[in-house]
Amino acid sequence: MNCLNIYRSAKSKRLATVFAVVVAGLGLAGCNYEGGDPRVQIGADPVLPAVQQYLLPPIRIARPAFWGNDTPKVAQGLQIHALATGFQHPRSVYVLPNGDVLVVESNGPKAPVFRPKDLITGVVQGFAGAKAPDANRITLLRDTKGDGVPELRTVFLDHLNSPFGVALIGHNLYVANTDAIVRYPYEDGQTSITDKGTKLTDLPGGPIDHHWTKALLASPDGTKLYVGVGSNSNISENGMEAERERAAIWEVDVATGAHRIYASGVRNPTGLQWEPETGKLWAIANERDEIGPDLVPDYLTSVKDGGFYGWPYSYYGQHLDPRVMPQRPDLVSKAIKPDYALSSHVAPLGLAMYTGSALPTQYHGGAFVSEHGSWDRTPLNGYKVVFVPFSSGTPSGVAQDVVTGFLDENDHARGRPVGLAVDRTGALLIADDVGDTVWRVSSALNSTASRSGS
Amino acid sequence: MTHIDVAETNFRPVAQSSNRVAGVKPIHRILAPFPVAYFAAALATDLAYWRTAEVMWERFSVWLIAGGLVMSAFVALAAVVDLAFARQRPAWTRALGYTAAVLLSIVNVLVHSRDAYTAVVPAGVTLSVIVVAILLVYSVTAGWTLTDRRHGARS
Numbered sequence: 001m002n003c004l005n006i007y008r009s010a011k012s013k014r015l016a017t018v019f020a021v022v023v024a025g026l027g028l029a030g031c032n033y034e035g036g037d038p039r040v041q042i043g044a045d046p047v048l049p050a051v052q053q054y055l056l057p058p059i060r061i062a063r064p065a066f067w068g069n070d071t072p073k074v075a076q077g078l079q080i081h082a083l084a085t086g087f088q089h090p091r092s093v094y095v096l097p098n099g100d101v102l103v104v105e106s107n108g109p110k111a112p113v114f115r116p117k118d119l120i121t122g123v124v125q126g127f128a129g130a131k132a133p134d135a136n137r138i139t140l141l142r143d144t145k146g147d148g149v150p151e152l153r154t155v156f157l158d159h160l161n162s163p164f165g166v167a168l169i170g171h172n173l174y175v176a177n178t179d180a181i182v183r184y185p186y187e188d189g190q191t192s193i194t195d196k197g198t199k200l201t202d203l204p205g206g207p208i209d210h211h212w213t214k215a216l217l218a219s220p221d222g223t224k225l226y227v228g229v230g231s232n233s234n235i236s237e238n239g240m241e242a243e244r245e246r247a248a249i250w251e252v253d254v255a256t257g258a259h260r261i262y263a264s265g266v267r268n269p270t271g272l273q274w275e276p277e278t279g280k281l282w283a284i285a286n287e288r289d290e291i292g293p294d295l296v297p298d299y300l301t302s303v304k305d306g307g308f309y310g311w312p313y314s315y316y317g318q319h320l321d322p323r324v325m326p327q328r329p330d331l332v333s334k335a336i337k338p339d340y341a342l343s344s345h346v347a348p349l350g351l352a353m354y355t356g357s358a359l360p361t362q363y364h365g366g367a368f369v370s371e372h373g374s375w376d377r378t379p380l381n382g383y384k385v386v387f388v389p390f391s392s393g394t395p396s397g398v399a400q401d402v403v404t405g406f407l408d409e410n411d412h413a414r415g416r417p418v419g420l421a422v423d424r425t426g427a428l429l430i431a432d433d434v435g436d437t438v439w440r441v442s443s444a445l446n447s448t449a450s451r452s453g454s
Numbered sequence: 455m456t457h458i459d460v461a462e463t464n465f466r467p468v469a470q471s472s473n474r475v476a477g478v479k480p481i482h483r484i485l486a487p488f489p490v491a492y493f494a495a496a497l498a499t500d501l502a503y504w505r506t507a508e509v510m511w512e513r514f515s516v517w518l519i520a521g522g523l524v525m526s527a528f529v530a531l532a533a534v535v536d537l538a539f540a541r542q543r544p545a546w547t548r549a550l551g552y553t554a555a556v557l558l559s560i561v562n563v564l565v566h567s568r569d570a571y572t573a574v575v576p577a578g579v580t581l582s583v584i585v586v587a588i589l590l591v592y593s594v595t596a597g598w599t600l601t602d603r604r605h606g607a608r609s
Contacts, residue, residue, distance in 0.1 A: 054568070055565065236570050237573070239510075322571070325575070
């Protein structure tokens with residue numbers, strides 16, 4: 001805006017014309033890139049357009065709105081209601097063997113300012129409702145009757161450090177803070193933990209901590225923990241030394257805390273799950289920004305031991321990212337193409353492989369994926385929970401919308417879905433970190449879930 | 455906004471006095487070299503980034519260009535004061551050259567706000583070279599002024 005003064009003061013029509021042309025040029029360069037139909041980017045072979053680079057990076061956030069008495073919409077045969085409300089930025093949900101539901105209320109640490117751009121990013125995130133204070137706690141909900149109305153709500157574990165992943169192995173509860181995995185003793189039925197806990201291992205945390213969430217999954221035999229460790233930047237702009245052991249899935253030995261990199265080149269892996277038929281590890285990943293509304297599709301993929309998935313050097317196999325220097329052709333040549341694209345900028349942050357039988361039959365065998373929603377794409381993309389059918393351990397069809405209505409008619413976000421879990425009764429739980437609610441999706445025919453979507 | 459107040463209160467007496475005292479220099483002339491120094495330093499750090507791909511240099515560049523733009527705003531304000539109160543008229547060629555360099559630097563700060571290598575190579579460093587070239591020609595030929603004294607101002 002300061003530059004306006006120059007031209008007004010100069011009282012020159014010529015200069016005003018130059019200025020108008022430049023502004024118009026910036027507008028064309030920065031604002032008029034519209035994303036295409038996301039459906040061509042869902043599945044095994046997404047259409048990948050050419051890389052675009054911007055003068056003004058596209059920012060298109062959904063301002064928060066309130067649910068009031070409204071709820072998200074569900075597909076036919078399902079019903080939804082709030083399991084509980086009034087949380088503080090709930091990011092993930094975890095179901096204990098006795099049916100108790102743990103709700104992780106968490107937000108990331110404050111991002112440092114390295115460039116003028118970071119000042120603007122902070123303001124924009126505030127508009128999107130992503131700057132809620134970090135509660136750093138886990139709340140327990142107990143619904144003994146399984147009717148979706150918890151009788152008990154307690155603070156289960158407090159004073160954590162940006163927690164996200166939770167995993168129970170026997171009587172040890174592991175919590176993945178942003179900078180460490182901590183082990184707590186847990187007795188069946190316990191409703192709060194006061195033990196200080198024991199650190200199992202450090203995880204890559206601050207001071208940058210760009211992707212702060214650390215997803216956690218225990219191996220079936222209880223000897224290993226798998227940890228999703230996101231990258232420390234969009235596309236290596238903080239330097240590769242900041243990316244040490246990041247953009248990777250760690251395998252941590254439960255007995256010793258020692259770790260190795262199980263897979264790498266995954267920009268922000270979350271939603272670690274075992275595929276029930278094959279026993280393979282699957283994950284969802286948030287791909288890179290600022291090279292176009294339809295680049296790069298976020299994905300759902302099986303994770304191969306020792307696999308490299310491209311970040312930052314390439315995407316979807318061998319598609320080079322021109323922003324990374326020096327390049328690594330040796331790594332690019334072995335980059336694995338992910339299994340299933342979810343379309344661009346949907347921001348998948350929750351994955352639940354469905355093994356229950358309480359939901360209608362079309363959901364037997366497949367994965368629910370929550371799409372937190374785009375912030376840099378026009379039109380908005382995501383803001384829903386989809387179901388990807390699986391057969392023989394691989395995706396076998398197009399993702400179907402299961403829970404929608406997170407955006408209102410003005411494209412304001414009443415909620416944004418994050419972590420997913422399946423409760424003891426086979427209902428799907430959804431953490432909503434803008435609506436500050438945990439939603440429960442059950443079969444419309446299931447009489448035990450008596451409250452309908454109200 | 456506070457900067458504007460400061461500029462006005464500090465400079466108005468000087469400007470007013472120039473009506474009476476012959477030979478008082480226009481005040482924007484004091485500030486005009488600052489953006490040149492910032493943008494030239496950004497060119498140096500751009501070249502360093504180009505050779506090393508060390509992110510520290512890219513961060514220096516983008517802050518230097520942003521700082522140069524902030525200083526350009528002060529130059530513009532001072533030039534307004536000079537035109538209004540110091541009996542100056544625009545020196546079109548030099549003012550346009552300087553303005554073009556500032557406009558290119560606005561584009562350049564956006565290019566530099568991209569992530570990683572293409573924030574600088576090739577577009578960013580190219581723009582930095584062009585900006586510095588324009589400003590050096592201006593500074594060598596014009597003695598840091600964007601205005602001339604009005605004819606009526608001759609004592």
